[in-house]
Amino acid sequence: KNEVEQSPQNLTAQEGEFITINCSYSVGISALHWLQQHPGGGIVSLFMLSSGKKKHGRLIATINIQEKHSSLHITASHPRDSAVYICAVSPGGADGLTFGKGTHLIIQP
Amino acid sequence: NAGVMQNPRHLVRRRGQEARLRCSPMKGHSHVYWYRQLPEEGLKFMVYLQKENIIDESGMPKERFSAEFPKEGPSILRIQQVVRGDSAAYFCASSPRTARDEKLFFGSGTQLSVL
Numbered sequence: 001k002n003e004v005e006q007s008p009q010n011l012t013a014q015e016g017e018f019i020t021i022n023c024s025y026s027v028g029i030s031a032l033h034w035l036q037q038h039p040g041g042g043i044v045s046l047f048m049l050s051s052g053k054k055k056h057g058r059l060i061a062t063i064n065i066q067e068k069h070s071s072l073h074i075t076a077s078h079p080r081d082s083a084v085y086i087c088a089v090s091p092g093g094a095d096g097l098t099f100g101k102g103t104h105l106i107i108q109p
Numbered sequence: 110n111a112g113v114m115q116n117p118r119h120l121v122r123r124r125g126q127e128a129r130l131r132c133s134p135m136k137g138h139s140h141v142y143w144y145r146q147l148p149e150e151g152l153k154f155m156v157y158l159q160k161e162n163i164i165d166e167s168g169m170p171k172e173r174f175s176a177e178f179p180k181e182g183p184s185i186l187r188i189q190q191v192v193r194g195d196s197a198a199y200f201c202a203s204s205p206r207t208a209r210d211e212k213l214f215f216g217s218g219t220q221l222s223v224l
Contacts, residue, residue: 096168099153
């Protein structure tokens with residue numbers, strides 16, 4: 001069974017700070033997803049990665065397959081980035097995602 | 110192109126009643142996933158369907174829960190004889206390919222409350 005660990009669990013930062021959220025998993029995967037869940041509950045898929053690095057606006061996601069680790073970075077953070085960020089992995093040969101518990105991010109003005 | 114549509118947004122049922130949750134995937138998406146988020150817990154995979162077929166139901170409780178994705182119409186998650194422990198947010202996601210190959214698009218969820 002794949003375990004997905006995220007850190008930190010909670011993070012409060014000031015507007016403009018560079019944010020890093022980490023995700024580690026225990027067994028081989030075919031893909032890793034980063035999701036954003038807003039206080040209203042809606043979930044948005046930010047990235048799907050199987051190798052390397054992806055960038056979209058102020059968000060950057062990286063993955064190291066050998067070390068079984070991924071990071072999500074937010075540059076020039078803004079209060080509207082406040083949300084729960086969830087890492088999820090797609091185990092090799094299976095289709096159901098396994099989720100981390102999420103990182104609660106609060107960006108203060 | 111409308112997003113993934115789930116209804117109802119909120120559903121209240123008494124213990125022993127049936128709950129039916131609906132999910133219309135994005136146009137052109139034939140892969141549908143159902144996830145459950147219990148209070149103060151993370152998301153958990155329940156079932157993965159393609160049109161008319163259940164591909165993986167390893168996350169679904171063996172009793173009282175069933176899912177379908179007919180050739181025409183939305184995907185339905187059905188919970189019979191609901192109990193208080195079924196109270197949760199149920200999310201549907203769709204994709205043109207599998208979650209191994211493609212980002213998922215999520216609906217807004219159905220909040221089920223069992224009295």
